[in-house]
Amino acid sequence: MHKVNIKNLLGTKFPIIQAPMAGVQDSTLTIAVSEAGGLGSLPCAMLSIEKIVSEIQEIKAATDKPYNLNFFCHKAAAYDAEKQLNWQKILKPYFKELGIEFDPLARGANRVPFNHDIADAIEPFKPALISFHFGLPDKTLIQRIKSWGTKIISSATTVEEAIWLESKGADGIIAQGLEAGGHRGMFLSNDISTQMGLFALLPQIIQRVNIPVIAAGGISDKQGVQAALLLGANAVQIGTAYLLCLEAQTSALHRAAISSAQSAHTALTTLFSGKPARGIVNRVMRELGYINPLAPDFPYAAIEMTQLRNHAEKLGVNDFSPLWCGQNTLDCQTISARELTLQLAGINEKI
């Protein structure tokens, strides 16, 4: 039924993708997962072109196994000075409390959608796989990527998005259940009530598309992997379980929140970037509302919050930090990514 074989699509020993997690990992995690037999991912959305190239070089120097490059492909909204000023007013009491001045020259919103400059830089590597978040780039970019022999996958959060992705040329669909941490891949609607639990989303997407489907959201252990495959997924993508891994760059503050009772309550919030993303509920989320319609569009909401965050984190306070995390932290362990990948695959290395 599926046109593309999942083994050909991923090229890995195990049907397990480590979810790209911008801000908490670099190529170190990618390499460890790929070497273990999963598909390591490199989140490129917040990296400069030079950094993307050097990270790919790191990966290729360390492993000959397949890897995944992840990019954002949002439609960049225009900067709205009025909305931004209003948001700054709302955040002003926090700046006052922390005793810092808002830096009007600060950017902090460096999330550039995939473009031809990036394509120029990665073309020499002819990557086997690229995953996108927030839909797909335009037709010329898709054609250009495909001309390298590169396969493309992207996240769907509704059946409608899965059908759209297939129609635009995706080679695989990541069915992103709302259990998942970090940014929702949603791109056809802003209404978070459209978001579905994996048990509902996965079978409905599988029934409606003819390309491989990768299950994501809430999967944290071997049983979860097997349950997703039993529901018809061709592979799984797992993020949260990797957050405490030795090779992840998750901050001490973020690790502490994941390991604490605070992680029992995550919520989708627009406060940190302007797009809904799942993180552990913290002070600013409680005080300003998880989904605040006054937050500037993606990625501009990040500008001021990043300044608050940077200062507060130095004080050991996570009040303004995007504590990205899925709904299931049961199997977050401070172990090597190799050990976790083998656990997920059901392999007991010690035997």
Add this chain to the structure above:
Amino acid sequence: MHKVNIKNLLGTKFPIIQAPMAGVQDSTLTIAVSEAGGLGSLPCAMLSIEKIVSEIQEIKAATDKPYNLNFFCHKAAAYDAEKQLNWQKILKPYFKELGIEFDPLARGANRVPFNHDIADAIEPFKPALISFHFGLPDKTLIQRIKSWGTKIISSATTVEEAIWLESKGADGIIAQGLEAGGHRGMFLSNDISTQMGLFALLPQIIQRVNIPVIAAGGISDKQGVQAALLLGANAVQIGTAYLLCLEAQTSALHRAAISSAQSAHTALTTLFSGKPARGIVNRVMRELGYINPLAPDFPYAAIEMTQLRNHAEKLGVNDFSPLWCGQNTLDCQTISARELTLQLAGINEKI
């Protein structure tokens, strides 16, 4: 590890509970499911005591198989005349549009929490199992029920609720993933962001309680049942898949919505009862907002809406109907409940 054996708890051939669905079923569905080898449920929350008794008599006359009685056990809020008047103002344009007058004597909110009068009426039947929604009744009622030898189960929508239910004497937990249709069983929080997808909720509840766990939400077929069991559930509870069954009393309007593209988008809404429940998005949900803080407390929000609904439905319009439905309608089929139950159990009767 689990103290109570699931076979003893349910007493059925298959580990499948048909979810009680007030308003769209009576004992006919209960009997059909129980006779097929699942556990049929009778939703009693909206029935008079006389009707509860006559329905139990119907069940016992038709089958000697186990059945489940379901009751609500919400803390009844006080009627707030001011809030209600304000809500009537908000709904007034709809009454005007339909050309009807609001009936100030109307009740339409007949959802009485479980009490000693109900216990008096059902005690002679010594039911094997009772399921509750919205927590558990008070200690004396729990002790009274248990003195009959009756087992008690209830829904948890968070890990915290599961631990609470076990501590108060529940014999089993229904882990209600947010994919599920109808009312959320939530009782320790009103914040719908606390609600989790089944893939995340189920393993975390299993890890934290020592009683059987029943998985609910988004399960619609044999693979779904098996996946939930693989994740560690002792049984499953399934509602939405039964909505189109021949023995269900789901209205033609409701059936049409389930079978149409409209059912691709369900949302949690407080408009129809005052408590969050998942239904297919319709006009009044779009226009007043799914979760409207001005809606009166449960169950008083139902009073006026029921009048609008009753009138509109006569015109063939579902604008004001609570179209309860889960996020997965993939396997809703107009077949007998027997056939569906056997499908879910993986039994092909034709062989």
